[in-house]
Amino acid sequence: MAVRQADFRARAQAALQDDNLRDALDKAKGGFVDKRASAILDLPGFETLRERGRQIKDHTLAHLDTYLETFEQNVERNGGQVHYAADAEAAREAVLAICRDASARQVIKAKTMAGEEVGLNEALEHEFETVESDLGEYIIQLAEEPPSHIIAPAVHKTRAEITALFDRHHHQREGGPLRETPDLVDEARGVLRQKFLGADIGISGANFLIAETGSIALVTNEGNADLSTSLPRVHIAIAGIEKLVPGLEEASSMLRLLARSATGQQITAYTTFITGARREADPDGPEEFHLVLLDNGRSRMLGDEFREMLRCIRCGACMNHCPVYSAIGGHAYGWVYPGPMGAVLTPMFQGLDKSRDLPNACTLNGRCQSVCPVKIRLPMLIRRLRDHEFEQRLTPTGTRWALQAWAWLARRPRLYQLATRSAGTVLRTLGKGRARRVPLAGAWTAARDLPLPSAGGTFQQRWRAARTSRGEQA
Amino acid sequence: MSTARSTVMARIREALGRTQPPSLAEARADLARRVPDAIPRPIWDEPQVERFVARLEASAATWARVNGRADIPGAVGDYLQDAAEELIGIAAHPLLTELAWPPAWSISHDMENAASWHTAIAVARAGIAETGSLVMGSGPASPTTLNFLPDRHIVVIAADEIVDYMEEIWERFRADGSMPRTINVITGPSRTADVEQTLQLGAHGPRSLHVLIVNSAS
Numbered sequence: 120m121a122v123r124q125a126d127f128r129a130r131a132q133a134a135l136q137d138d139n140l141r142d143a144l145d146k147a148k149g150g151f152v153d154k155r156a157s158a159i160l161d162l163p164g165f166e167t168l169r170e171r172g173r174q175i176k177d178h179t180l181a182h183l184d185t186y187l188e189t190f191e192q193n194v195e196r197n198g199g200q201v202h203y204a205a206d207a208e209a210a211r212e213a214v215l216a217i218c219r220d221a222s223a224r225q226v227i228k229a230k231t232m233a234g235e236e237v238g239l240n241e242a243l244e245h246e247f248e249t250v251e252s253d254l255g256e257y258i259i260q261l262a263e264e265p266p267s268h269i270i271a272p273a274v275h276k277t278r279a280e281i282t283a284l285f286d287r288h289h290h291q292r293e294g295g296p297l298r299e300t301p302d303l304v305d306e307a308r309g310v311l312r313q314k315f316l317g318a319d320i321g322i323s324g325a326n327f328l329i330a331e332t333g334s335i336a337l338v339t340n341e342g343n344a345d346l347s348t349s350l351p352r353v354h355i356a357i358a359g360i361e362k363l364v365p366g367l368e369e370a371s372s373m374l375r376l377l378a379r380s381a382t383g384q385q386i387t388a389y390t391t392f393i394t395g396a397r398r399e400a401d402p403d404g405p406e407e408f409h410l411v412l413l414d415n416g417r418s419r420m421l422g423d424e425f426r427e428m429l430r431c432i433r434c435g436a437c438m439n440h441c442p443v444y445s446a447i448g449g450h451a452y453g454w455v456y457p458g459p460m461g462a463v464l465t466p467m468f469q470g471l472d473k474s475r476d477l478p479n480a481c482t483l484n485g486r487c488q489s490v491c492p493v494k495i496r497l498p499m500l501i502r503r504l505r506d507h508e509f510e511q512r513l514t515p516t517g518t519r520w521a522l523q524a525w526a527w528l529a530r531r532p533r534l535y536q537l538a539t540r541s542a543g544t545v546l547r548t549l550g551k552g553r554a555r556r557v558p559l560a561g562a563w564t565a566a567r568d569l570p571l572p573s574a575g576g577t578f579q580q581r582w583r584a585a586r587t588s589r590g591e592q593a
Numbered sequence: 594m595s596t597a598r599s600t601v602m603a604r605i606r607e608a609l610g611r612t613q614p615p616s617l618a619e620a621r622a623d624l625a626r627r628v629p630d631a632i633p634r635p636i637w638d639e640p641q642v643e644r645f646v647a648r649l650e651a652s653a654a655t656w657a658r659v660n661g662r663a664d665i666p667g668a669v670g671d672y673l674q675d676a677a678e679e680l681i682g683i684a685a686h687p688l689l690t691e692l693a694w695p696p697a698w699s700i701s702h703d704m705e706n707a708a709s710w711h712t713a714i715a716v717a718r719a720g721i722a723e724t725g726s727l728v729m730g731s732g733p734a735s736p737t738t739l740n741f742l743p744d745r746h747i748v749v750i751a752a753d754e755i756v757d758y759m760e761e762i763w764e765r766f767r768a769d770g771s772m773p774r775t776i777n778v779i780t781g782p783s784r785t786a787d788v789e790q791t792l793q794l795g796a797h798g799p800r801s802l803h804v805l806i807v808n809s810a811s
Contacts, residue, residue: 143789150790164633174627182623184605184614197772203597205604254796255787271787278789304785304793311797316708332772342741342783342798349737349775360601365624367763372632374759385635386724386780388652389798394772401731402685402704403738404774414601422608 127453127476134447135566140275144448147274151439154383155490161385162375172376173494175369176361176430180421186330186363187412193333197395199408206415207237213411214322214355215242221353221407223247223319229337229344230256231324232269232433233357233413235455236468239322250314252343254307261288267449267457270381270435275448278303311343321347321405325358326432327373328410331366334394335410338377338387345389354393354405359413361429367392373432376492381434416468425500428463430493435460437487437497443480452477459487459497466504475513478504539577546572634723634758641722642806645755648725649804652781653794656804658752665805666694669747672803673712682710682743686734689714689749704736713743713799719762720755724780727804728762731775740777746799748779751807 134140159165179186191201202217204210210233218226226243228234230253240260243249251260255273259266261284266272273281279297285306286295323344325335335356337344348354364370370392378384397404420429438444438458449457454474456464462477471478478501487497508514514522528535549557553568560569575581606612615623637644649656659668670676677697683689685702694700701710715735719728727748731737740746756762759778766772783798794800 147790150786162633162635168633171628171633175624178620178624178627181609182615182620184602184609184611185617185620187602187605188614189617197774203595203601205597205600209597252797253787254785258787271790273787274790281788300788300791300793303788304796308795308797315797334772340784340786341796343796345737345741345775345777346797349741360605365621367766368632368760369624371759371763375634382786385648386726386778388779388781388784390726390778390780392772392776392778394774394776396774398732398774400733401774402733402736403707404731412601414604418601418604418608421605422610 127451127480130451130453131447131480132565134451139277139280140448143275143277144445147268147271148439148445151270151383151435155380155436155439156383158379158383158385162379165379168372168376169492169494171372172432172492173430175364175372176432176493177427179363179365179369180361180426180429182365183360183363183421186365187360190328190330190333190363193330194395194408194410195333197333197408198397199333199395199410202409202411204237204411204413204415207413210237210357210411210413210415211239211242213409214239214357215246217353217355217407217409218243218247218320221319223353225314225318226250226320226322227252227314227318227347227351228256229253229321229323229339229347230272231322231357232455233324233359234322235266236359236415237357237413239357247320250311250318252311252315252341252347253339254304254341254343257307257311258284261285265450265455268435268438269433269456269460275450315346315350318347318351320353320355321349321351322355322357323348325356325362325410326377327370328358328363329365329367329370329392330363332392332394334367334392336370336374337391337393338374338389339391340382340384340388342389345391348391348393349404352405353407353409354396355409355411356393357411357413359415360417361431377432377434380432380436380490380492420467424503425463425467427495428467428500430495431460431464432493433460434492436490436492437495440486440490442482442484442486447480452480459501463497463500463504471504471507471511472513475508478502478508536577536579539579543572543577547574632758632760637722641755641757642752645720645722645725646806648722649781650725652725652802653784654725654781654802654804656806658806658808660808662688662692662807665689665749665807666692668805669714670695672747673745679711680706680709682707682713682739684713684715684735684739686716688716704739707736707738707742710743712745712747713739714747714749715739717748717750717754719765720750721757721759721762721778722755723758726759726778726780729777729779730766730773731777732773737775737777740779741783741798744795744800745803746779746782746801747803747805749805749807 202213226247226249251257258273268274282298327336396408444458452461465474717727718730782802785796
């Protein structure tokens, strides 16, 4: 999928004006945050588990070559085939070649973020009837939209919008009455069941790759991945090389982190371990199993200061706890990975020049880091990307000029204090409380009010006064 | 070896600053140094089977205890109520095929018909008390699609096959010498929250899950 970054600001503005989207985001945010908070109560050692998760991933990344070789041997030993893909195009070509070799006509897909990353659907749809089976992915496929959240792709869609989509695509009618959730879910179940049974190829992602056994681990609540990977004749899984873990025990620890962080569950309804192709005596299962291992910039990250981003297990906790994501939703980020995760991954995979607004769409409040199951220092990585923007002269001229002016002023304390005192005086002339319009700050006040300074002086003046009144030396 | 593979491997080795990978034994030794033996996991006070059924209920599954395997058809009949009206698929597992099923029931063991079954009955390899999960290993006696196609899923588990944590099932599969093609760890019926974050059971897999726990002594 191509990056649509150029108009980040316009999309963010539009999102802030979209009442449906705001309602949907408010509802989702509370749910995800509360469910995660109560799910970790059940595990008093959760913080120790986060540290274990970080260590397991760091260790695996430091031994990625060793584990990839072991993993590959074990997949092949169990009748599977491994295909390496250096970039997105190679991954698409590998999947297409397998589908053509199988003389496929219908493809059923379970959710795969790696597949989204390489634009798999667009490539498949030219040649094969391609259907998404995760209900959220199916809804946005009908709406011809990209996902807006990695765990709940259709989180921005209201029941009325889903009703209209189903009426149009399943019944060729418009303007029908609003339908209840069970009715909508049941209808999708019926339509998709036929797709599962008719598909020649099932495509899935992988939440973890287990080197010890050559297995992939897949988690869902719907069971769609299980039908997608067991009914068709050929199963293709696509996954980034960073999904590896050493063994089954490590996978168990990581699964405890993933379910709690993603959906606030102790475990998802279906946690599935797939090892190779159907065995000789098996009454069902695919005859062929292919695994496409995707690099697409990951090996470069392995060697630079962004390596820790490869620990990411794509749980979505960072975006669920992000005030910016909660205000603008996932589409504004313009590519596959939204929220804090996307603010780092999009520049990594698509180039900083194509995503220069993303590292700046962040308040550096740090909640993402505090909930990350593998302790990725997201705010630090985002700050590093801002540094790179400045060094590569990607920062807009106005901002560069303002930053340089501020730096000049900040190195001259007396002048700085005079300037902040004067600015306070000017702002106080605008009134009391909050200002809806501030000269030269129209972009900032378009979506929020500016709290005006009170009469008590600048921060430094008040700090000094407070210390003096406590009897400390100023 | 393909060029794509050597390209990716070369990039990885360059990033890690070496030409040869450490051995698997060296890697495992590094891991042992990094992570303590004690795994942070949920803990509980109640007896194992009580924890198991409490978590089953939390996952929206239902359950019943039966004394011995001979009582299984009766327990299935109690649960289904109109069993004679249904198409029932039964896994070709020796524990189930040798039972005396009521002759009035429409029973099939043939997976060719699986898409038309209303109810399927299978046997779990193990249960996990931590999460109330059932562990199904695929094979002739436990086809994987049988766990997903029917509306109602009934799973039989022997009480002494319940373990505390997921890690213990790995010991069993290692003892087998190889992994089955598919291991399904199932916790409750199929569900989705993709429509307005409202939880709805029966998305693509079974709408209900009923567990029959067979007492060990019999």
